[in-house]
Amino acid sequence: MKNVIEVKNLTKEYKELKAVDNLSFAVQEGEILGLLGPNGSGKSTTINCILSLLNFSEGSIKIFGKEMKPDAYDIKKDIGVVFQDVAVFEELSVYDNIDYFCGLYIKDKRVRKKYVEEAIQLVGLEEFKNFFPKKLSGGLLRRLNIACGIAHKPKLIFLDEPTVAVDPQSRNNILDGIKMLRDRGATIIYTTHYMEEVEILCDRVIILDKGKIIASGTNAEVKALASIEEKVSVEAIDLDKKYIDEIKKFKNVDEVIYNNNILFIRYKKGKNNLDTLLDYLKEEHIKYNKIYSERPTLNDVFLELTGKELRD
Amino acid sequence: MFIHNFKYALKTLFRNKMLIFWTFAFPIILGTFFNMAFSDIEKSEKLDIIDIAIVETDEFKNNEIFKESFKELSNKKNKDRLFNTKYVEESEAKELLKSNKITGYLLLKDTPKVVVTTSGINETILKYVTEEIKQTEKIVENLAQSEIKKEVEKKNYNIDYDQIYNKVLEITKDSDANIKNITSHNLSYTMIEFYTLIAMACLYGGILGMVAINQNLANMSSNGKRVSVAPTSKGKLILSSVLASYITQLIGIFLLFIYTIFALKVDYGNNLALVILLATVGSFAGLSLGVAVACLFKANDNVKTGIVISITMFGCFLSGMMGIxxxxxxxxxxxxxxxxxxxxxxxxxxxxxxxxxxxDRFYFNVVSLLIFAFLMIAISMFSLRRQKYDSI
Amino acid sequence: MLKRELKVNLKSFIIWTVLLIGMFLVVFLVYPSIVNSNNIEMMDEMMKMFPSEMLKAFNMDLSTIDSAFGWLKTEGFIFVLLVVGCYCSILGSTILLKEESDHTIEYLNSLPITRNKIVISKVLCGLFYIVLMIFLLTIFNYIGLSFSGKFDHKQYFLLSITPIFSSIVIFFFCLLLSTFTHKNKRILGMSLGVVFISYILYTLSSLSKEVEFLKYISIFTLADIRHVILNTSINPVMIVMSVILSTLFFILALVRYNKKELL
Structure with a gap:
């Protein structure tokens, strides 16, 4: 599979800090790459450098095998971008906004009309075609924002935190739309600090912190970087301390916390941890109401690697 | 792409209520107030021919500039005639002044002296005209002397008197204009204020020019960012946006003309076509100023708006639009x-x-405005070439 | 909170003050050479040929322009009113609205401070900068005038204070306007419109009886420069009107801001 984007040793410095520090990665054709990281980690800066909107101090950027420049129109015609800020004209209706931005890529009026209608359908704005942006809710506005960025059916799409401050219905709609775009053959770079979205959408993920890559790979590969295997929560009322001390001695147990009648156990690598726990609870006739088990999340990986949460 | 962007730029401008108010409605509202304010003044302003005397001293008889100037200003066939002049002896002049048959008299000996008994408009006109002619005389003398001196230093004794004469003519034209400015029967305060109004309306184009640029600059708006990543030449996009702004501006100016001519009955005289030409070029100059400010200054929208308004206001202030x-x-x-x-x-x-x-002077100003405008546009295009940003 | 406001608004204050002082610097540099030539007497006499109503609009019926102070009394202070008025309108209209456009309002709302406190700290900041601007200009012009000859000090200081009365009303009015919208751009145009229209109405109102009523619509009437020139005292009615209007607009702004849905 060929690389659509190749970033090598990208560095972007401001006076006081390095926003992007010697970043290198590649994006393969047809995949959805997630760029994950807290605020200020360099996600948007990286995107802006790749799109030739920002100067950078060092490094090289190639898209479709060619050097990316501000006037590389042959590359730009196949790129679609959905920025974090809603970028639409207040004075134009939904239809006109999409038509305008699509028109910067597609000259043919008939083709453009077809594309605009399809984009409106993709984001579910058929009922709102003649509405003006100020009449739309936040979620609908985001959908319009996306439609403006992808109406021209680009091969490479950048989505920079497209679901910020969006209602759940709109968010699901957006995520479904993105999957559809991928199914149609687009390569997608998706930046977010919502790990759940990355887990649903992305084939590969890169985690950034302070301008550097701290982890990359598929979801499973990145999660495997976490030194914990499993997290278990048990609702057990008035659990005696002696039981807690016993559980602490179990094999593979990393940490045990009992607070507000919830027993929380973190397991390091190992199998059948939950079975062992359940057997013990049964043996000791410990009453419990609910029990949860979850695998490590990307947030856990990030927390381990940096000591911070992804969403601060 | 050009037509596409142009069409949408026009649409967004015409739907921007604030811009439409400033471009179309505000000048018309102002014009209405001007008309109400100045119509009374117009009715009361009538200038009479002033009765004066000139003492025929030898100095006066030998002074061609004073002699010819007063002759022309007293000529009954001259539509801009100011004076009814008697050429008398000094004693007779004093007598005429004492009996209020003249406003004042000119006594030219070593220096010209205007003798009046009271102060008023007519007295001031006489003094002003005398001073203006005196200044012209000085300049002409100095000019002739310096030109001749230059030629002699070059050892060129075939002096081009025609060239010197033409330069003198230029100076006297200025002097003529200054005199007419003060005393002309054609002087119309309403016209001056309407011209001021048109000039200010032209300069409002600066804001429209700025809007056209900000929409297309990545560091100025989210729309600018989106447009910057599109495969469209920035030059085309900006030119089409600027053209849309210019046309909007021109529509505003023409509406103003239509309103002032048909509703307010302002008479622009035989020069209407030239007035419209100047307004068209002036609008372009105002627009280009806004474009240049938007391209050159790295600041947010509000700061740039403040800069355009400050520069425009300062320019208006220096050109006398806010005072006299x-x-x-x-x-x-x-x-x-x-x-x-x-x-x-x-x-x-x-x-x-x-x-x-x-x-000549009219076209000089038109050409100056065009040069100014093209200079602003050139600077703007140069600053936008292949622009990438350090921060957006 | 007040310290933060002062810091945030410092840059624009400096730019406007430098611009304003710069314009008067040009005047003070140019005027001595004008006064020394014969031009000025001639111009002064020439001005008298303009209709009396036009002279009245610029107070030229009360003062001559044969000195820098004379010019200040005529066009100069009117220009101060306009420029300071523009600054106050921009400041008043954006000082609250900025928090919404910069998306910092969510953060502010999460802090344990009331909306009233937010407004009051911004108002204090605005008033501080307005008064400081006028104060700095007063000092600068005083120094400039001291080099250009004798002038009536009392009249000068009173004239220097008059812009405060119109400026604070403009500030509070624009602050109130800003509570009705969420968009910076929209309000900026409206606020500057208020200032320019006020200026033009103020100038036109003295030109004929038909349009005299315009002075009651113009905020600049509160400055009442003519009263200071004629009586070497500030018109107390205008002070009272200025205080009443400022207080009214301020209270309305507070009420409105507390009800406003902040984005």
Missing amino acids: TMKYIIDKNIPIINKLNPANMITDGFYSLYYYDTL
């Missing part, structure tokens, strides 16, 4: 400032239609 004295102070003492000031180029162009018989 500044223009004269600047023109007399630091004329170069107003020669570079687009606000002054516009108003001076209008005044020159009124006060000059030829259109």
